[in-house]
Amino acid sequence: MNLIFLGAPGSGKGTQAEILEKEKGLIKLSTGDMLRAAVAAGTPLGKAAQAIMEKGELVSDEIMIGMIRDRISHSDCRRGFILDGFPRTVAQAVALDEMLLDACGSKITRVIEITVNEEVLIERVCGRFSCAKCGTGYHDKFKMPKVANTCDNCGSHEFIRRKDDNAETVRTRLAAYHRQTEPLKPYYEKQGLLVAVDGMQDIAKVTAQIHELAA
Numbered sequence: 361m362n363l364i365f366l367g368a369p370g371s372g373k374g375t376q377a378e379i380l381e382k383e384k385g386l387i388k389l390s391t392g393d394m395l396r397a398a399v400a401a402g403t404p405l406g407k408a409a410q411a412i413m414e415k416g417e418l419v420s421d422e423i424m425i426g427m428i429r430d431r432i433s434h435s436d437c438r439r440g441f442i443l444d445g446f447p448r449t450v451a452q453a454v455a456l457d458e459m460l461l462d463a464c465g466s467k468i469t470r471v472i473e474i475t476v477n478e479e480v481l482i483e484r485v486c487g488r489f490s491c492a493k494c495g496t497g498y499h500d501k502f503k504m505p506k507v508a509n510t511c512d513n514c515g516s517h518e519f520i521r522r523k524d525d526n527a528e529t530v531r532t533r534l535a536a537y538h539r540q541t542e543p544l545k546p547y548y549e550k551q552g553l554l555v556a557v558d559g560m561q562d563i564a565k566v567t568a569q570i571h572e573l574a575a
Contacts, residue, residue, distance in 0.1 A: 361386060361440035362466060363574060364447070366544065367474035368537045369530060370485040371559050372566060376474065377442045379567050380574070385439045391446040394427045395419065405430065425455050429463050440469070448540050450547050470574055471548040474566065476559040478534060485530045492518035 363386065365373040377388040398406030399413075405426050409419045424446065432441055447453040460466050476484075487500035493516035498505060506512050511519075524533075548554040555573045557566055 361469045361574065362460070363440070363442045364468055364471045364548075365442060365444050365474065366471060366541065366554075367559065368476065368478070368481055369533045370481040370488075371474040371476045372563070373444050373474055375563065376566060376570055377444045379563075380442055380570065383571075384574075387437050387439075387441045388444060389428065389431060389441050389446075390444050391424055391427070394431055395424075398427055403430075421449075421452050421455055424452070425459050428456070429459050432460075432463070447544065450543050453544055453547055468548075468551075468553060470555060471544075471553045472570060472573060473545070473554060473556045474559040475556055480560065481534065482527050482530050485525050486527055488525050489519050489521045491516050492520045 361384070363380075365377055367373045374388075374390075380386055381388045395406075395409055399410045400406070405423055409423050409427075412419050412423075428443075428446070431437065443456075447456050457467065460468070483501070484499070487502070488497065489500070490497045491511040491514060494511060494514040496511055496513040497503070498519070509517050509519075511517075545554055557569045557573065559566055561569070
């Protein structure tokens, strides 16, 4: 089973992908994580990507597709994968379909869009913070540490917030998402792959709905 999660920043894609990874044995593939790993490992694609990023340029679709191709060839992806944050454009979606067919004769099984009201998205993103030591995520409203100023996971007292987790930046990212990624919806609708999940529900209900759609 090969899934794609679509959704604006703060919609819960990453959270649901991690849950599905644990429960169904599918591998969560984040292009950002793959890119950092390839650069750190010094692979040919990693070196090419690093050279491009050092110039302040965007890594090409060809390199990103190459990294996904390499990653899904690993044995742990045998049961399938979940793409979180890719594709972002129709051109990337077309390239992904072609690569999957060529690499392993497979295809995308389902595209799940997690929908959330934009004002709620802004509230979710602006309230996020994490442990500076282990990365455990928290939220001002939805998930505070059980003991004040103490990480539930590692006991650290240091927390950080992303500088771009503010309302103005989130609105800019949402506009970019709608401009670049919304055209993916008709592309996948034509293939009968797109389904929507109400991301305004609590996490467990969203997970249950995804399980039904991904069965």
